[in-house]
Amino acid sequence: GAVVSQHPSRVICKSGTSVKIECRSLDFQATTMFWYRQFPKQSLMLMATSNEGSKATYEQGVEKDKFLINHASLTLSTLTVTSAHPEDSSFYICSAHLIVGEKLFFGSGTQLSVL
Amino acid sequence: KQEVTQIPAALSVPEGENLVLNCSFTDSAIYNLQWFRQDPGKGLTSLLLIQSSQREQTSGRLNASLDKSSGRSTLYIAASQPGDSATYLCAVTGANSKLTFGKGITLSVRP
Numbered sequence: 495g496a497v498v499s500q501h502p503s504r505v506i507c508k509s510g511t512s513v514k515i516e517c518r519s520l521d522f523q524a525t526t527m528f529w530y531r532q533f534p535k536q537s538l539m540l541m542a543t544s545n546e547g548s549k550a551t552y553e554q555g556v557e558k559d560k561f562l563i564n565h566a567s568l569t570l571s572t573l574t575v576t577s578a579h580p581e582d583s584s585f586y587i588c589s590a591h592l593i594v595g596e597k598l599f600f601g602s603g604t605q606l607s608v609l
Numbered sequence: 610k611q612e613v614t615q616i617p618a619a620l621s622v623p624e625g626e627n628l629v630l631n632c633s634f635t636d637s638a639i640y641n642l643q644w645f646r647q648d649p650g651k652g653l654t655s656l657l658l659i660q661s662s663q664r665e666q667t668s669g670r671l672n673a674s675l676d677k678s679s680g681r682s683t684l685y686i687a688a689s690q691p692g693d694s695a696t697y698l699c700a701v702t703g704a705n706s707k708l709t710f711g712k713g714i715t716l717s718v719r720p
Contacts (some may be wrong), residue, residue, distance in 0.1 A: 498652075535618070538653075538700075538710045598643065598708065601652050603651060605650060
């Protein structure tokens with residue numbers, strides 16, 4: 495089946511630093527990828543839709559200057575958490591459709607801990 | 610605004626038991642519904658996808674049903690095993706192609 499690779503799986507950083515998370519579709523091309531955030535025992539919340547070659551579409555309440563998304567190729571989307579603070583500590587997951595409207599394939603997630 | 614509810618939040622059963630996980634959603638105008646499995650600290654694995662025109666899907670010991678008009682879906686797990694222990698999330702795709710997730714049901718199957 496389709497594979498979505500997400501890296502790194504875990505990152506610990508100091509407050510004020512920026513962290514980049516990569517999401518790759520390994521065996522298919524994804525014009526659209528999705529970035530989610532998940533707090534413990536909570537549901538996944540869609541942060542933004544990453545569109546290849548154009549600007550990402552952010553959900554209401556998500557700061558686009560805080561969470562920078564770049565989708566420069568059909569197989570790679572990156573999420574950069576800029577000037578991270580402890581409240582940004584969360585589990586971030588990306589996903590992509592193999593075929594639009596069909597199953598979503600998810601990366602393995604990135605646990606971000608900001609000290 | 611679509612809301613997806615999964616109750617209870619946690620469930621513990623003995624091995625071998627057949628069980629049903631419930632999911633309800635408020636807006637019946639959905640494109641499809643998916644059930645996912647999430648292991649601790651991991652991403653999601655899609656288990657079953659039911660298109661809005663379908664009523665159920667089966668994969669191995671799993672069977673998912675969809676009653677769109679009443680806003681309900683169930684995931685049936687037959688002959689549960691300790692390896693089935695995980696969090697099960699349901700999510701609906703709306704007309705805007707966005708997924709709305711429930712909070713999940715954490716299942717523990719006791720040997």
